[in-house]
Amino acid sequence: MNITCLKNHLLKALNLSSSQMGKNQNIPILQGGFLKTQKNQLSIETTNLESSLRVFIQVKTEKEGEIIAPIKTLMNLISNLKDEKIKLEKKDNNLEILSQNSKALIKCYPLEEFPSFPSIGEGIKINIPIKDLIAGLKPTANFVSKNETKPEISSIFIFNKENFLNFAATDSFRLSEKKVNFIEEKNFSFLIPSKHSQELIKILESGENPQETAEITINQNQILFKGRDFEYLSVLTSGEFPEYKKLIPDSFVSEALVSLKDLTEAIRSSTIFSNRLNEIFLFLNKEKQNLEIKTLNADLGEYSAKFPAQIKGDSLNLTFNCEYLLDGLENFKTDEISLNFAGETKPLLIKSSQDSSLLYLIMPMKNY
Template sequence: MNISLLQENLLKALTRTGRIVSTRPQIPIAGNVLLDAKNGGLSITSTNLETSETVWVGGKAEKEGSVCVPSRLLTELVSSFPAETVHLVVKDEKIHISCSGFSATIPGVPAGEFPPVEPPPKGGEKINKETLVGALSLVLFAAATDEGRPLLTGIKMVSGDGGTTLAATDGYRLSTKTIAFSLKQSTDMVIPARTLSEVLKISLEEKDAKDVVVTAIKDGQLIFSIGDTNIMTRLIAGDYPDYKKIIPKAFNTRALLEKEPLARAVKSAAIFARDNANIVRFTLDKQRVIVSANTPNVGENRIEIDAKIDGEGGEIAFNSRFLLEFLSAFPGDEVLFEMTGALNPGVFRPVKDDSYLHIIMPVRITS
């Protein structure tokens, strides 16, 4: 291998691929990136054995070749270089790196030891990038992070004639978003949330990309292509819980609230809820919502915000962290809140938009 690249482009690619490299890889080779120089540039591939990511960097390759190099070490080294041309030369399984007076040599590992990663086949389907970004932003935060429940660490994706629905739940809350896009074949799969989080990050970074190309390949794998980056992931096997069962079919109270005053009220009440399981109460009464928290030996907080309320009113309590994460992701200026008693799920929706809903399970409280 003998190739020259711009430092900023190489660093961007190494930083991106390094995000999925585990700090404690299951096998030593997974702590490396695979460098593969070909005519026109360099492909950099990383893997955590669940997800693989390949980024293409344009450059001048005088000699093709490939080698594996520790991801973190190479990234830190390149980040210390000036914004000049970086030269990579491999000889006797060692990679020699130089840039404007800087030089280093790193022992490499034969490329054949890196887990195989398939290039995306032709025939993928395009999803508008902005549409996908909006949908992922509304559901990802609701997925579980506890590896003891692997299915809930994924996002359920169902595609049919009526569009594509993304759903995420951790057992305490649920987000669903339907977008006006359908794959050519009906699809029902569970995609790791960590993979889709990376898809979201790259989509936001790739300003010029208009679409995300989705390609299903053999053995339950999926590839997302965004600009010069491909992300391949294994799907999560198993039966995802029937989340539709917890969506209330009716309500006895509905409140229309402005998002910003509600977010400020919850944030203020959360200060007093920290030492009391983050419990924040909503009291709906007479065209207002009272947001409050009370912790013995700490104090109490009460904020009144205007609302348009239809129905019986009542009181319900939620985990303030769940409320704040939802409100932070919610794009609208107004929020519809629906409830049916203190022990039934609370439903949050946009105004005049049935494509999205967020549900939070209430916290049992005593008066």
């Protein structure tokens, strides 16, 4: 192997690759990355045995070859180099890195010990714009359960129905659903583990052109995402996602139309004074057509804010987790949102009055 590449391109690829390295100290080879050159392209493979990533960058190749290099050592070195162009050359089982004023020799791992990139085989193949994939994953990835003893709700449920690709996640206290336009005759559904969906978002957002299309191959146990400069393979979660549609109320006792900016800013300020349970109290006043929020902390003090709301239905008093409420609101991008109350002990449904593709459901904590 003997190549010349741009520092920024290599460093970006190494940063992505490092997130896929195995954490098991008993398998040191997983701290390495499989570097391989073919023609004028360098690929870097990393794996943690549950997910695997292959990224590609353009290089000038003088001699093709392959080597297993320690990713963090290589990344730390490259990040400290000042030159724009860097030369990498294999010397026996070492990797020599040359810049204009420096030279380093990194000891590498035996080639035969690195796990090969998994082959997914046959499966359902679909294509989707990367921007739509990001749009579906980001509003749902943070709302999965942190309890991995229930893997089906520690995952994002993705399925197609009625010309939409649906993304859903829940941790039993809240639920988020996002729909993106998608016309595909093939029926499919799968559960992708939360930690892998978070990594996938980073990979997708690192691309320079979100208008590009990702090719996805799905089989019973694995899923492969392929873009112009990456391939990402993840195991899938086995099990059944809850029938979450039954959790969404279809009738409401009150509805409040409020400014998203006003509500978000008020709740963000209120978190300063929240107690150890993160309680926030909501007072819906139909007569005065306003919404009041309040937080109390025995050690710090209290906070309250009122703002106009177009209210239909009953006046209500409810208590929510302020962090959970804020997490959901931050995914909406419209000027106004609709707060739909099914009752003081039933879920609150939040949706946009201008965009029906996203909804957020949150359970109240208790009556005030």
